[in-house]
Amino acid sequence: MRLSVLDQAPITRGNTGQGALEKAVELAQVTEELGYYRLWMAEHHGSDAFASSAPEIVTAYLAAKTEKIRLGTGGTMMMHYSPLKMAEVFxxxxxxxxxxxxxxxxxxxxGDHNAIYALSQGATPELDHLYEKLDVALELIKDEVPDDPLYNKTIASPEGIQLPEAWLLGSSGNSAIQAGRMGLGYSFAQFFMLGAMRKEIFELYRSNFQPSEFMEKPEISVAYLVTVAETKEEAEFQAKPQDIARIHLAQGRMEPLMTPEEAQEYPLTEAEKVGIQQNREIHLVGTAKEVADKLRQDQEVYGFQEAMICSIAHSQEQRLNTYKLLAKELL
Structure with a gap:
């Protein structure tokens, strides 16, 4: 099983956005040394909880600060961008x-409603025909001339470059068939939605897969939210701020992550306590062996090639510790 990294550049309470991006550089360098295969930067807008609003820029910087780890976006939110611009960037x-x-x-x-309209400069956001937009972007990346008359009169520069790998993200299974038909890798966000990951999603992807210049055979990665420590008790202690943050997110609140000490004192309602227990299915918490065993079991059931680890701890030390302990167990 390949191990990879998803970084959202979290801004934790008492820290800054600049600090979050500096920590992204350290995370890339440390995980490269540990043997992680790739690192993707997420894209979040209008949030004081995450600093990764321009993942393609961070990717370029990380590429200059590392030597071998694969880098990219997980993902570029294509509703906001022209196919030409996406092709030129990548x-x-x-x-x-x-x-x-x-x-x-x-x-x-x-991002939320306000961020969506700000990014579209007040125009109606392009919520439909996104797969068609992706088709055009992929054609331009391959130096092909699209049929769309809006895009067939210009080139996407620079031409003649080595193609990037291309991946389509999903969290409910709706994009699995499209990813297969387009010959793209399929990256499933297991931590987005309780109970959403099902075998039939990946079977649909594999059965519809057609080889392309971007991917010769089906490739599946699954992104997990993970907190690991030397003991189960310490992992639970470190995980509680993220548990509370997920409860707040479901209530429409997104704010910087509190410290573990603050989380212990936070007054949870009985319903919130139940919600945290339910979320244990999508937030893996425990020792490295416990989490590694769960990942191996899931790989056996679902047949993915790669686990992408997202760790959101208050301290950088704890976040790096999660990746280090998992690497010792799985790499």
């Missing part, structure tokens, strides 16, 4: 770091 990245760049795209907005 061809440029791939020219600068050939063989190391991933073009990961998603259909979600990555």
């Amino acid at each position: 061809k440029t990245l791939s020219a600068l770091a050939p063989g190391r760049i991933d073009y990961g795209v998603g259909r979600a907005p990555g």
